[in-house]
Amino acid sequence: MGRQANHTPHEKRRGWLRHGNSPGDFSLAPRCEARTRRGTPCQCPAMRNGRCRLHGGLSTGPRTAEGIERIRRASMTHGRRSQAAKAEQRSLRDLMKDCRLLLNQLAEAPDGDQA
Ligand SMILES: [Zn+2]
Numbered sequence: 001m002g003r004q005a006n007h008t009p010h011e012k013r014r015g016w017l018r019h020g021n022s023p024g025d026f027s028l029a030p031r032c033e034a035r036t037r038r039g040t041p042c043q044c045p046a047m048r049n050g051r052c053r054l055h056g057g058l059s060t061g062p063r064t065a066e067g068i069e070r071i072r073r074a075s076m077t078h079g080r081r082s083q084a085a086k087a088e089q090r091s092l093r094d095l096m097k098d099c100r101l102l103l104n105q106l107a108e109a110p111d112g113d114q115a
Pocket residue numbers: 032033034042043044051052053054055
């Protein structure tokens with residue numbers, strides 16, 4: 001059982017490779033093209049999700065609601081522009097506007113009204 005030089009194509013092999021990669025010429029496979037630390041695109045063959053095994057190709061993504069929440073928290077920078085923060089800022093702005101209006105009304109009102 002040695003490796004034989006076989007120059008004829010493998011006509012019997014028609015199945016898919018592992019991880020859903022298509023059979024055929026390896027060099028024609030779509031490339032990952034993730035940005036590497038050198039700044040150049042990754043040249044590894046891409047998996048079904050478009051990335052190679054080193055750049056997220058093996059990742060199945062979050063499977064549970066807890067996993068989604070963990071990723072959401074990890075990718076949030078500071079949250080000052082989140083929906084909750086914007087709603088809080090809006091309510092505080094409205095409260096300040098109401099206070100300002102009330103103070104102006106009190107300042108304009110004659111002293112006799114308070115009695
Ligand atoms: Zn890659």
